[in-house]
Amino acid sequence: xxxxxxxxxxxTPFGELWHSSLRxxxxxxALGALRDAGADRLDAIYVGNMSGxxxxxxxxxxxxxxxxxxxxxxxxxxxxxxxxxxxAALRAAYFEVASGASDLVLASGVEKMNDGADxxxxxxxxxxxxxxxxxxxxFPGLYALIARAHMEAHGTTIEDISAVSVKNHRHGALNxxxxxxxxxxxxxxxxxxxVADPLRxxxxxxxxxxxxxxxxxxxxxxxxxxxxxxxxxxxxMATSAMALADRKDxxxxxxxxxxxxxxxxxxxxxxxxxxxxxxxxCFAIAELCVLEALCFTExxxxxxxxxxxxxxxxxxxxxxxxxxxxxxxHPVGAxxxxxxxxxxxxxxxxxxxxxxxxxxVGLTQNMGGSGASSVVHIFERV
Amino acid sequence: xxxxxxxxxxxARYRLEAGRCPGxxxxxxPARRVCPGCGHEGMDTVPLSRRGRVVTCTTIHVAPTxxxxxxxxxxxLIETPEGARLMxxxxxxxxxxxQPGMEVALExxxxxxxxxxxxxxxxxxAVPVQKATS
Numbered sequence: 063x064x065x066x067x068x069x070x071x072x073x074t075p076f077g078e079l080w081h082s083s084l085r086x087x088x089x090x091x092a093l094g095a096l097r098d099a100g101a102d103r104l105d106a107i108y109v110g111n112m113s114g115x116x117x118x119x120x121x122x123x124x125x126x127x128x129x130x131x132x133x134x135x136x137x138x139x140x141x142x143x144x145x146x147x148x149x150a151a152l153r154a155a156y157f158e159v160a161s162g163a164s165d166l167v168l169a170s171g172v173e174k175m176n177d178g179a180d181x182x183x184x185x186x187x188x189x190x191x192x193x194x195x196x197x198x199x200x201f202p203g204l205y206a207l208i209a210r211a212h213m214e215a216h217g218t219t220i221e222d223i224s225a226v227s228v229k230n231h232r233h234g235a236l237n238x239x240x241x242x243x244x245x246x247x248x249x250x251x252x253x254x255x256x257v258a259d260p261l262r263x264x265x266x267x268x269x270x271x272x273x274x275x276x277x278x279x280x281x282x283x284x285x286x287x288x289x290x291x292x293x294x295x296x297x298x299m300a301t302s303a304m305a306l307a308d309r310k311d312x313x314x315x316x317x318x319x320x321x322x323x324x325x326x327x328x329x330x331x332x333x334x335x336x337x338x339x340x341x342x343x344c345f346a347i348a349e350l351c352v353l354e355a356l357c358f359t360e361x362x363x364x365x366x367x368x369x370x371x372x373x374x375x376x377x378x379x380x381x382x383x384x385x386x387x388x389x390x391x392h393p394v395g396a397x398x399x400x401x402x403x404x405x406x407x408x409x410x411x412x413x414x415x416x417x418x419x420x421x422x423v424g425l426t427q428n429m430g431g432s433g434a435s436s437v438v439h440i441f442e443r444v
Numbered sequence: 445x446x447x448x449x450x451x452x453x454x455x456a457r458y459r460l461e462a463g464r465c466p467g468x469x470x471x472x473x474p475a476r477r478v479c480p481g482c483g484h485e486g487m488d489t490v491p492l493s494r495r496g497r498v499v500t501c502t503t504i505h506v507a508p509t510x511x512x513x514x515x516x517x518x519x520x521l522i523e524t525p526e527g528a529r530l531m532x533x534x535x536x537x538x539x540x541x542x543q544p545g546m547e548v549a550l551e552x553x554x555x556x557x558x559x560x561x562x563x564x565x566x567x568x569x570a571v572p573v574q575k576a577t578s
Contacts (some may be wrong), residue, residue: 120455125516149493180509182508183509184505184509184510186508190472192453192456193473193474193530193531194531195508195563195568196555196556197519197531197532197533197555197567198508198510198511198519198533198555198556199504199513199519199531200504200506200508202506203502203504203519203524206502207500207501207502207519207520208500209502210500210501210502210544211499211500211544215545226478248542255505256503256516257505257506258503258504258505258506259502259503259505259516260500260502261502303480305519305531306470306531307473307521307529307530307531308480308529312500312521313500316458443519
């Protein structure tokens with residue numbers, strides 16, 4: 063396989079973007095990535111998207127997006143893995159370039175959630191319809207079940223879980239693209255309205271619109287497009303049982319662990335080698351479970367590590383410097399690619415007030431559903 | 445839910461029929477063709493006992509449209525003596541009564557009313573053992 067680099071990145075702000083349609087969001091992000099690299103052609107496009115069909119009644123996003131980018135004719139298709147669609151799109155694009163089949167491939171993600179759809183019902187379609195959704199469980203409900211299991215098994219407290227929201231809002235306040243640029247206090251988090259006990263509103267990521275895109279090419283051609291290429295060191299993906307009922311330990315995310323192990327092996331690196339990471343904090347408890355599955359902390363210790371500031375800017379391993387899904391926003395299909403853009407900015411040294419000093423190796427972790435699919439990528443400044 | 449789909453799921457929903465793998469003895473609910481434990485193809489049908497223990501639980505405050513009139517309602521992941529795990533609502537329980545480790549009985553109940561015609565959909569809910577009717 064060939065070495066692959068990211069040579070361009072572009073994204074929309076995340077938020078309630080009433081003036082932009084699904085296709086507008088894609089085009090803004092894609093043009094941003096092309097301009098960043100000074101590229102004017104593409105060999106292929108991957109569009110990460112969870113549910114254009116349910117959110118805005120639009121399927122067949124491959125040709126639609128290529129057409130609106132002025133590139134009808136280019137091979138283009140949608141990739142879906144629920145909230146991990148963006149990470150899965152990057153993985154598909156990575157292998158297309160690594161294989162030698164194509165040189166210039168756009169990995170993108172886009173979602174338009176604020177156009178009147180029943181968002182709770184659409185998101186629930188990423189859970190098992192027959193054994194879970196039928197009985198009235200919601201997505202926050204599934205993560206609440208995970209949270210309670212984690213509290214029972216490890217003594218994790220609601221303060222531990224709430225500390226994730228406080229940290230990510232503090233980071234997001236520094237990110238001009240973030241949906242919520244305000245800090246929140248532990249007390250505000252713990253007294254916000256209940257969504258699914260023990261999870262409250264400020265433990266949940268918001269409903270967002272947004273698009274993100276990165277341009278990939280072979281590493282040996284990267285200097286044609288940028289003097290600061292970011293090499294993709296590894297791509298790991300894994301799945302686990304879809305329904306929470308079918309997992310041995312509901313407090314442990316097997317797919318995240320397996321996808322990370324594969325990525326670490328492929329890169330020849332371990333958790334101690336990562337300088338900055340973007341992880342899938344769709345709910346505050348998810349970040350704690352992911353930190354443990356990535357082996358950033360011991361199992362059951364992620365809450366204490368978070369409260370001790372180990373995962374904050376300036377800490378041992380800064381996590382979600384972008385603000386994470388919680389503060390930056392979570393347009394589901396776009397999230398996986400937007401995580402990559404934060405790491406690209408960090409490794410380029412362009413992260414401004416959020417910059418992690420001397421960051422050379424970064425990791426992204428993006429998951430679908432209640433953790434049934436997970437994609438991990440590792441990046442390195444060249 | 446279209447009626448053919450509802451009809452297909454009746455054995456699992458009404459009779460609590462699970463699958464037991466003849467290869468590794470794993471019990472899976474609802475039954476499947478391929479055992480997720482060992483990959484064996486073909487499972488024996490086994491009805492689950494109508495009782496279990498709460499593994500983890502929550503109370504849903506922000507509910508899906510079809511369940512809004514019932515919120516807040518507790519939900520639990522329960523494990524039956526056969527080792528099968530099910531996601532169920534917990535009926536007839538007081539706020540904060542449902543806790544991990546609690547013993548529950550499974551009762552046949554109406555689960556939801558669907559579509560404009562209000563088609564009734566049935567299945568099982570858990571109830572605290574001391575409140576079980578059977």
